[in-house]
Amino acid sequence: MSTTKSKTKLHIVAYPYPTAGHIIPLLDLTHLLLTHGLNVTVLVTPNNVHLLEPYLSTHPSSLKHLVLPAPDITPPPHKRLLVNVRALRDLHYPILLQWFQSHPSPPVAIISDFFLGWTHHLACELKLPRLCFSPSGAFAMSVAFSMCCDPPKNNDPDEDINFLISLPKVPNSPTYPWWQIPPQYRNEFEADPDWEFYRNSMLANFVSWGIVFNSFANLESVYFDHLKREVGHNRVWAVGPVLPLEGDLIGLATRGGASSVPCHELMTWLDAQLDHSVVYVCFGSRVVLTSKQLNVLVTALECSGVHFILCARVPDDQGSTLNRFKDCVGDRGLVIKGGWAPQVAILRHRVVGSFLTHCGWNSVLEGLISGVVMLTWPMGADQFTNALLLVDQLGVAIRAGEGTENIPNSNELARLLVVSLDKIKPQNVRAKELSDVALSAVKGGSSDKDLDELIKQLADIKKLE
Structure with a gap:
């Protein structure tokens, strides 16, 4: 990755969805931003603080963290994601609003996981840009956007599990049998307030200031072009793979946790x-x-x-x-x-x-x-x-x-x-x-250039304050 330093000391917040598969890639992106001279505060729940440890030791002065309480809920298995997303919003929104408003040097932007689309509304209240971070690819995000806009319907979901769902608005018109449609996108929950909240939260990702992908341009170019057309601007950056390269200080052996075999x-x-x-x-x-x-x-x-x-x-x-x-x-x-x-x-x-x-x-x-x-x-x-x-x-x-x-x-x-x-x-x-x-993308190529452009645009926002 490029190691060009940002001339302006920017402070941003990084807010991952609190599971390891979502936290680790956003922490890897945070590591890149820190090596470019930014200050970052990561929001994390108590049982995930350990994932921060190698990053904190590598960036002791520029990386901070705020520990947020975890929701004390036991959602039903078929609605786990829906209920968790809403519970995080209800618990964290007032805490974060107060934290931002009382901070002596508040962050100039929020970058948060795509499951936390509701942070767009928090950012609007704080008059800050919110960037959606997608730990999935542009193809998957295109599919999610299509399903949120037009939830798939099956008149007999219990019997006809192979009913084909077609998404003609997505490039290459992918089709899926009903059993492959994630529950959170199905029309079965349409009258459910948790489902409606989740859907609106996901749609908020596409009206946020920008979207950052852990992907690279040549991998999914047709889908990046599609998403730029859908959101109506070019603030869609592919900065990945945001993985540690050979010799990186973030240790590969303990990355994310300990194995049962050393x-x-x-x-x-x-x-x-x-x-x-x-x-x-x-x-x-x-x-x-x-x-x-x-x-x-x-x-x-x-x-x-x-x-x-x-x-x-x-x-x-x-x-x-x-x-x-x-x-x-x-x-x-x-x-x-x-x-x-x-x-x-x-x-x-x-x-x-x-x-x-x-x-x-x-x-x-x-x-x-x-x-x-x-x-x-x-x-x-x-x-x-x-x-x-x-x-x-x-x-x-x-x-x-x-x-x-x-x-x-x-x-x-x-x-x-x-x-x-x-x-x-x-x-x-x-x-x-x-x-x-x-x-090539992360060694001076397209992903490096997108990361530099992202930081430049954030710096431009800082100058306007």
């Missing part, structure tokens, strides 16, 4: 393998595999003969399945329980050749910049859109499964695991090409 043990095992011979399997820190998914996965890994690292969360009653599996495969694989691994460090190792992933956007970018081919098995949220982008539009991935509806046959999955390590396959060639493009 990083040095993982690296020692990887160092002993042949180049491009290992499949890394991970479904993120939140997905809990069903018993059927787990059984298909471990059978495929066992039958394939490939070397692998498996990182997974499993049902409480399936721990013995993993233990038996570890005994069967011996030294051919490593199993990390709990869903958290030093993923960036693993993917960048020379021996990792492919990545079986749930297609969360952080994982997508980490896979792309590492140059590994991906096997896609999306589980929910924007992951089906991300898989569509990887497989059908970018050609860097191979479709393996889809949620609990399309669980692959274990023999077919075993075949795909082997095929994914074939260096001459088109997906492997394309993955290396896109890795080079991604690295």
Whole structure:
């Protein structure tokens, strides 16, 4: 990334949605802003303060944080996101209003997660620009905007789960079976005040002053152009991947948390393998595999003969399945329980050749910049859109499964695991090409230029005060 310093000492607030997958990329962006000479105050809930620690030690004078209380609620599972978003607004809005109004040197802008669209109204009250930070890509954001404007409808959602939803206003007109539509966008909740609040909060993202993406221009150019037309201005910046580069001070081994297998043990095992011979399997820190998914996965890994690292969360009653599996495969694989691994460090190792992933956007970018081919098995949220982008539009991935509806046959999955390590396959060639493009973007290319332009426009606002 460019290290040009901003001449004006700007102070901004960064407000992530309080889950690790949303906090970490916004903290990585915060790190970049701090290296450009800005002051940043990060808003964080008590159980996530630990995620700030490596950044605080790297930027002791320019990075501050404000600890906000976490909502004390137990939402029903089918409405968890809707209720959490509204509870955060009700709890934090008055606290933040008072904090801004009493601060001796208040921030000149707010950058907040796209789940916190209601901060646009806070920014308006404070007469400040609000930037929406999207931890998802431009394609996924285009899909979300379309679904918020025109919520998908299905007259018989319980029976017709394969009812096709088409989004003709989004480039390439993507279609989805009903079961892939995230619950927060379905018309089933139309009379629900929590649903209406969430929808309005998401729509507020598109009338905010600007949108910042953890993505890069050449990855999703058609969707960036589309969003600029939709919002009616060019304050749409692609500054990613906002990942630590080699040698960065933010430690890769402890990034986001501790693994059940220490990083040095993982690296020692990887160092002993042949180049491009290992499949890394991970479904993120939140997905809990069903018993059927787990059984298909471990059978495929066992039958394939490939070397692998498996990182997974499993049902409480399936721990013995993993233990038996570890005994069967011996030294051919490593199993990390709990869903958290030093993923960036693993993917960048020379021996990792492919990545079986749930297609969360952080994982997508980490896979792309590492140059590994991906096997896609999306589980929910924007992951089906991300898989569509990887497989059908970018050609860097191979479709393996889809949620609990399309669980692959274990023999077919075993075949795909082997095929994914074939260096001459088109997906492997394309993955290396896109890795080079991604690295170029953050080493003086389009993402660096967008970041510099973003800071310049914020500095211009500061001058007008």
